Amino acid sequence: MAFELKRFWEQAHVVATEGGYTVALDKRPLKTPLKRALIVPSKALATEIAAEWQALEGKVDHSKMPYTQFAHAGIDQAADERAEIVAKTALYGETDLLCYRADTPQELAQRQAEAWDPVLKWSAETLGAPLKTTAGIVHVAQPTASLQALTAHVQPFESFALKALYDWVTISGSLLIGLAVAKGRLSAAEGWALSRVDESWQEEQWGVDDEAKALADSKRDTFLLADRALSLI
Numbered sequence: 001m002a003f004e005l006k007r008f009w010e011q012a013h014v015v016a017t018e019g020g021y022t023v024a025l026d027k028r029p030l031k032t033p034l035k036r037a038l039i040v041p042s043k044a045l046a047t048e049i050a051a052e053w054q055a056l057e058g059k060v061d062h063s064k065m066p067y068t069q070f071a072h073a074g075i076d077q078a079a080d081e082r083a084e085i086v087a088k089t090a091l092y093g094e095t096d097l098l099c100y101r102a103d104t105p106q107e108l109a110q111r112q113a114e115a116w117d118p119v120l121k122w123s124a125e126t127l128g129a130p131l132k133t134t135a136g137i138v139h140v141a142q143p144t145a146s147l148q149a150l151t152a153h154v155q156p157f158e159s160f161a162l163k164a165l166y167d168w169v170t171i172s173g174s175l176l177i178g179l180a181v182a183k184g185r186l187s188a189a190e191g192w193a194l195s196r197v198d199e200s201w202q203e204e205q206w207g208v209d210d211e212a213k214a215l216a217d218s219k220r221d222t223f224l225l226a227d228r229a230l231s232l233i
Helices: 043-055 066-080 082-095 106-126 144-154 159-172 175-182 188-195 197-206 210-231
Strands: 012-017 020-025
Touching: 012 043, 020 043, 043 066, 066 082, 066 159, 066 210, 082 144, 082 159, 082 175, 106 175, 106 188, 106 197, 144 175, 159 175, 159 188, 159 210, 175 188, 188 197, 188 210
Parallel strands: none
Antiparallel strands: 012 020
């Protein structure tokens, strides 16, 4: 039977430490799942993490502690899997959501163009990475130089910024949306909306499916949480 950690502490509080701030449960500093010291760069982020632990009742459920999860990933995954995460993130440029368009109905195709073309233009002009678009879902090969340029933009991301970028890209299905949010071309709310053009149009036509909405709401929360967490650093 797996060990379940249950609340044993009276107070979760922020502690200044070498390299930033940690959270202590009474006198015990938190550690990550891989037993690294949980140290974040700012008191503001540590305060949010402490609040999650202070509010916890009964057993520890990390799925309900998003700031703690964000810190765990930023510390453990960035240390052990950075090269793999960079490669997986950059790979989305080969099949970017913004490059695959509807041919019918015309209303949807027009909505996609209005929402997505400005980001493609930004990628070409600012990132040096023009990408091709196509109608339908048949794969279109992107210019090698563009993919290399996009990879070069992903490589400098470290730690918590890389965690946020990975969330934005994998949730949206678009490397361009992720980079646009990370570089301030789009707000997180704008990036989320651009990733949902197809789904929003379908909901307008057929109504809202409760199960699909619940899944979308969960993804949206994670997408926006990454932005809020980074803003605290």
